[in-house]
Amino acid sequence: MxxxxxxxxxxxxxxxxxxxxxxxxxxxxxxxxxxxxxxxxxxxxxxxxxxxxxxxxxxxxxxxxxxxxxKLEPPSQGHLKITDTLFDGVEVRVFEPATEQGEALRRSVVYIHGGGWALTSAKSSLYNNLCRTVAESLNAVVVSVDYRLVPDVHFPEQFHDAVRATKYFLRSDVLAKYSVDPDRIAISGDSAGGNLAAAVSQQLSQDENVTNKLKLQALIYPVLQPLDFNTPSYQQNMDMPVLSRFVMVKFWIDYLNGNYDFAYSMLINNHTSLDASQATYFRERMNWTSLLPLTLQKNYKPVIQTAGMPEIVQEMPALLDVRAAPLLAKKAVLQLLPKTYILACENDVLRDDAMMYAKRLEDADVEVTLDYFEDCFHG
Incomplete structure (x- = not known):
């Protein structure tokens, strides 16, 4: 005993x-x-x-x-019509509130789920219930994009899925089918989904063939860049539960189909050392010493290696692809973007990605609403 x-x-x-x-x-x-x-x-x-x-x-x-x-938690249906269908070959789940006779056209949200480009789906109870709540609260048609995941596909396929589904939905005949107002369409996403939402918004804002434009982007603690893993929030929250710095680096390597052997070098910014000339070209677009408020910079110092591993960028060129890293976009591209809402959390490695993007958008004269939660964490 x-x-x-x-x-x-x-x-x-x-x-x-x-x-x-x-x-x-x-x-x-x-x-x-x-x-x-x-x-x-x-x-x-x-x-x-x-x-x-x-x-x-x-x-x-x-x-x-x-x-x-x-499967232990069956998704709630609520008072909505929920349909699984294909938009230009991409799986989507559409949430439609009940239509009353004579009702005006409704607003709409294209939602892209998070999960490191590799986990969960639009059909999970988490995202099913989130999109159901949005649809009911806003009386909006919500299109949840079920893009393909790592390891079955890698960048840029997730991006292509999100673009194709959104672009298809923006067609006038499709909007009419779902009784959606062409002037009241938003795109949103969290984490890796926020990355895809930001990238899709940039892409479609430049596409002259898209006549119905997105009017709002709402980004929830988005992933926006893989070049600096030593921003103040990455240093402050490097061991934070759920999403540590090392886990985020591995998600990036998986998404860009890279080599895990690069992980520890990327943790100390060896991939963007001064001898990696391609990467230094983008440095000013994500210079946190000028983009972050002093209250967030605290006593942290930039980590810039004089000599590192420029071969990482050579073997993973998508590290510098704006479709993967929306924070790196030119100001001329940012100026085309719609009104923006960004949510950031203090205890999150991605906090500074969101804060820097908000500042760059403001500098490009985009109307930005930033919600910053000091007591919250990623997820």
Missing amino acids: KSAFVVLAALAALTAYYVYLPLPSTVSDPWQLMALDATFRTAQHLCNLIHYMRLSHHLRALNYMIGAID
Whole structure:
């Protein structure tokens, strides 16, 4: 009996050690965050083992686990017509509020889900319920884009899926089919979905063949650049649960079909060293010492290596592709963008991506609303 008590006490101590994390005092719901992170880490460890044993790609295995858990929570339908269909060959889920006779044309939102370009889907209960809430709250038609994922495809295929689906929806005949007002269409997304939403917005704003333009982009803690993993928010939150700096670097490598051997060099900005001439061309467009307020810069210093690994950019040229990194766009492109809403969280490695983009858009005379939550974390 005594030995059993000792074993139980040891297991409890080990569990507490595994789950507990020192967090900033400003974080809301710290135990919820710790539990979420412990669950995610456990799933990642199992999937990495599966990958190591060559049974399946770790991201494919992780997606399978997410799907299995998701089936335990059936998505709520609400008072909406929910339809799975194809827009120019891309899977989408459309949420339509009930139409009343004589009702005016409705507003609409194209939504692109997050997940590191690799996880979850538009059909998960999380995004199903989010889009349902948006559709009901705004009395809006919501088009949730179910783009293809890593490892089945890599950049630029996710971007192409999002562009094709959005461009198809913007056709006048399709908008008429769903009773959508052409002058009240937004695009939105969170995290990697925010990356795709920003990139799609830039692409379509320059496309002269698109007559019905997006009127708003709403970006929720978007991923916007892979060139500097030592912005103040990356340094401050490098070990933050759910989305650490190392996890974000690996998501980028997976998305751009790169080599994991580059990860540790990218963590210290070796891929954008001064001898990587291609990368230095873009440095001013994401110079956080001029784009971030001093309150966020704090005492952090830029990490600029004199000599590094310029071959990383040579082997992963998409690192410098504006379609992957919307923050790198020219000012002339930014000036074409619609009114913008951006949400950023203090305890998030991606905070400064969002803040820098907001500043660049303001400098390009785009109307920007920025919501900054000091007690919130990614996800």
